Structures are given as structure tokens and as C-alpha cells.
Amino acid sequence: MSAAPTPDSSTDRIAASITEAIVERRLMPGTKLAEQKLADVFQVSRTLVRQALNQLSRDRLVTLTPARGAYVAEPSVEEARQVFEVRQMLETQMLASLCKSITPAQIKQLRAHLKQERAAVARTDVSGRTRLLADFHVLLARLQGNEVLAQLLNELLSRCSLIALMYQSAHSAAESQAEHEAIVDALEAGDQRALLKLMQAHLGHVESNLRLKPRLRDDLKALLKP
Numbered sequence: 001m002s003a004a005p006t007p008d009s010s011t012d013r014i015a016a017s018i019t020e021a022i023v024e025r026r027l028m029p030g031t032k033l034a035e036q037k038l039a040d041v042f043q044v045s046r047t048l049v050r051q052a053l054n055q056l057s058r059d060r061l062v063t064l065t066p067a068r069g070a071y072v073a074e075p076s077v078e079e080a081r082q083v084f085e086v087r088q089m090l091e092t093q094m095l096a097s098l099c100k101s102i103t104p105a106q107i108k109q110l111r112a113h114l115k116q117e118r119a120a121v122a123r124t125d126v127s128g129r130t131r132l133l134a135d136f137h138v139l140l141a142r143l144q145g146n147e148v149l150a151q152l153l154n155e156l157l158s159r160c161s162l163i164a165l166m167y168q169s170a171h172s173a174a175e176s177q178a179e180h181e182a183i184v185d186a187l188e189a190g191d192q193r194a195l196l197k198l199m200q201a202h203l204g205h206v207e208s209n210l211r212l213k214p215r216l217r218d219d220l221k222a223l224l225k226p
Contacts, residue, residue: 014042014052022061022072023134023161024127033062033070059155061162073162077212080163084207087156090149091137091203092196095183098144099192106143110184113139117177129173130161136180163210171209179205 018038021027038049053070056062063073075083113136120129134157141150164171179202186195 010042010044010048011051011055014038014044014049015055017042018052018056019059019061019158020131023158024131025161025165026127027072029072029074029162029166031072033072035069059158061158073159075159075163075166077167079159080167080210080212081207083156083159083163084203087153087160088200088203090153090156091140091199094141094144094146094149095187095195095199096192098140099187099190099195102143102187102190107184107188109143110136110139110187114177114181114184117180121173121177126173129177133173133176133180134158134161160206164206167210167212171206175205176202 018027018033033053035046035049035053038052039046042049053062053064057064057070060075060079061073063071065071113132117129117132117136120132137157138150138154141147141153179198183195183198183202186198
């Protein structure tokens with residue numbers, strides 16, 4: 001008989017499932033996350049659900065409001081801009097380092113991932129392609145051998161999924177996938193200058209296609225200003 005799951009493993013499982021649903025755009029910003037409903041879904045106690053929601057709140061994926069409960073976070077325009085600014089800094093530095101150490105076996109691993117991306121885009125698998133396009137960036141960090149960076153990028157990419165949902169990204173999956181192909185080509189060629197320009201442009205394209213303007217309810221101060 002298998003051992004009962006520990007509180008930590010159950011909490012992590014709940015948090016991972018909710019995060020995956022956010023990344024795959026199945027959970028929308030502002031969705032209420034009722035503790036009892038989640039406890040029923042995962043067949044655990046409300047205490048474990050509450051621990052998972054607290055964990056997601058620390059990751060800025062969930063907002064906890066006294067007397068109202070937990071909701072999928074709704075990132076502000078300023079937060080969106082800051083997330084992309086951090087990604088630009090982290091990912092260009094990451095690629096500069098990876099370009100010096102990339103191996104043929106790692107290129108093969110990236111090519112295999114790109115093949116999965118192409119297939120998901122071709123069959124219009126929205127949740128699958130969204131996850132794979134995000135995982136590409138985490139894979140680059142893992143190939144560099146930096147799990148801390150991979151975990152940080154994973155959290156940032158989850159927040160980017162919320163940002164895209166909030167601000168209606170017009171950046172097509174096919175365009176992102178083609179940009180990933182170009183990045184891997186530059187990595188294989190060892191062309192660091194082209195590589196950094198490609199990643200900067202890729203992240204810039206995603207951000208520029210967001211409608212980063214405060215929504216009316218977010219700009220109440222301006223609306224009520226005398």
C-alpha cells in the first residue's frame with residue numbers, strides 16, 4: 001500500500017495544478033478560488049488548500065483578500081512592465097552564458113522541444129502550445145545548469161500568462177514559435193551577438209503586442225480627480 005501524501009507534497013501538488021491551469025489559460029484573472037470547492041476537487045482538507053493558496057499568493061499568482069477569499073491575480077500595468085524588464089535582464093544574460101557552453105546534445109534537446117512546439121501550433125492545441133512556448137525559456141535555464149534561474153523563470157512565465165490574459169496579447173503562437181527556432185539557430189551557430197538581439201526582440205515583440213493601458217477600474221483615482 002502506498003504511503004499517504006505528506007502535507008508538503010499535497011500542498012505542492014495543488015499549487016502546481018493551479019499554476020498549470022493559469023499557464024494554459026484555463027483559469028482567468030479574477031476567478032474566485034473557493035477553498036471548499038478546491039478541497040473537493042483535490043480531495044484534501046481546506047487547511048492544505050489554504051497552504052497552497054498562500055504559496056501562490058507569495059508567487060503573485062493569487063490575491064488573498066480578507067472576508068472575500070482567494071482570486072486568480074490581476075496584474076497591474078506597472079507590474080506587467082516590470083516583469084518584462086526583469087525577463088529581458090535575466091534571459092539575455094542567461095543566453096550569453098549558455099552560448100559559451102552549449103553542446104550538440106543540448107541543441108538536439110532544444111530541437112526536440114521545437115518539434116513539439118510546431119506540432120502543438122499546427123493542431124491549434126491552445127493549452128499545449130502555451131505551455132510548450134513557456135517551457136522553452138525554462139529549458140534554456142536548465143541547460144545552463146541553473147535550477148534557481150529555471151524556477152525563477154517558471155514563476156515569471158506564469159505571471160506572464162496572467163498578463164497576456166489581462167491585456168489581450170496579439171502576439172501569435174506561430175510568431176513566437178518561429179522566433180524560438182531562430183534563437184536555437186543562433187545558439188547552434190555560436191553567434192552571441194545575433195542571439196542576444198533575437199531574444200531581446202522576441203521579448204520586446206510579446207510585450208509590445210500587449211495593450212498595456214490601465215483599465216478604467218484600475219484608474220479610479222484619475223477618474224475621480226477634480
